[in-house]
Amino acid sequence: MKASQPFLDVHNQDVRVRPLVEADLAAVMELECQGHSHPWPKSTFLDCFKPNYRLWAAERGDELIGYAVVAYMVDEAHLLNICVSPRVRGQGVGRWLLRHLIAVAVSDGMEQLILEVRVSNDAATQLYLSEGFSEIGRRAGYYPDGAAREDALVMALRFT
Numbered sequence: 001m002k003a004s005q006p007f008l009d010v011h012n013q014d015v016r017v018r019p020l021v022e023a024d025l026a027a028v029m030e031l032e033c034q035g036h037s038h039p040w041p042k043s044t045f046l047d048c049f050k051p052n053y054r055l056w057a058a059e060r061g062d063e064l065i066g067y068a069v070v071a072y073m074v075d076e077a078h079l080l081n082i083c084v085s086p087r088v089r090g091q092g093v094g095r096w097l098l099r100h101l102i103a104v105a106v107s108d109g110m111e112q113l114i115l116e117v118r119v120s121n122d123a124a125t126q127l128y129l130s131e132g133f134s135e136i137g138r139r140a141g142y143y144p145d146g147a148a149r150e151d152a153l154v155m156a157l158r159f160t
């Protein structure tokens with residue numbers, strides 16, 4: 001898999017993964033508010049346009065249908081956000097975004113990819129497990145959950 005691979009057939013629909021740019025943020029914020037109970041504010045996305053971050057957009061035609069944000073810390077990549085439009089979930093877009101960002105992280109010399117996921121988030125957890133991630137820990141009360149807090153699973157995929 002090449003970082004610059006232009007088009008890939010995802011369940012027979014052309015989906016392209018390319019670097020996210022600031023001009024995408026209006027569309028990103030719409031998906032972010034649909035995809036997360038506690039969406040990032042736009043300012044958090046803006047803070048991620050830095051050399052040690054990789055931001056990816058998945059688009060079909062000129063429609064943004066997903067995105068991902070990865071931070072590199074020394075030799076470790078951290079998946080901070082991944083989201084697919086509710087209209088196109090279950091069609092392989094999330095898996096393709098994940099495989100793309102992993103391929104780039106490997107070619108950028110990272111040794112592993114780490115992420116946190118809500119313990120209640122079965123869809124994301126199943127995706128990560130099916131791509132070879134394993135649970136390496138838990139963070140108690142990591143996520144806001146109304147007046148309470150929800151635990152995070154910490155998952156990792158080693159590249160070496």
Ligand SMILES: CC(C)(COP(=O)(O)OP(=O)(O)OC[C@H]1O[C@@H](n2cnc3c(N)ncnc32)[C@H](O)[C@@H]1OP(=O)(O)O)[C@@H](O)C(=O)NCCC(=O)NCCS
Nearest residue numbers: 035082083084089090091092093094095117123124126127
């Ligand atoms: C998690 C998310 C990115 C998955 O995107 P997607 O495009 O729907 O995922 P895919 O179609 O590529 O599915 C890949 C795998 O994920 C798992 N999966 C996806 N949806 C699922 C569901 N509703 N229930 C259980 N497993 C599911 C399956 O293992 C699936 O593989 P399969 O199709 O062979 O069964 C998407 O659900 C999403 O944007 N959720 C909201 C944001 C979020 O929770 N992000 C993750 C934060 S850690």
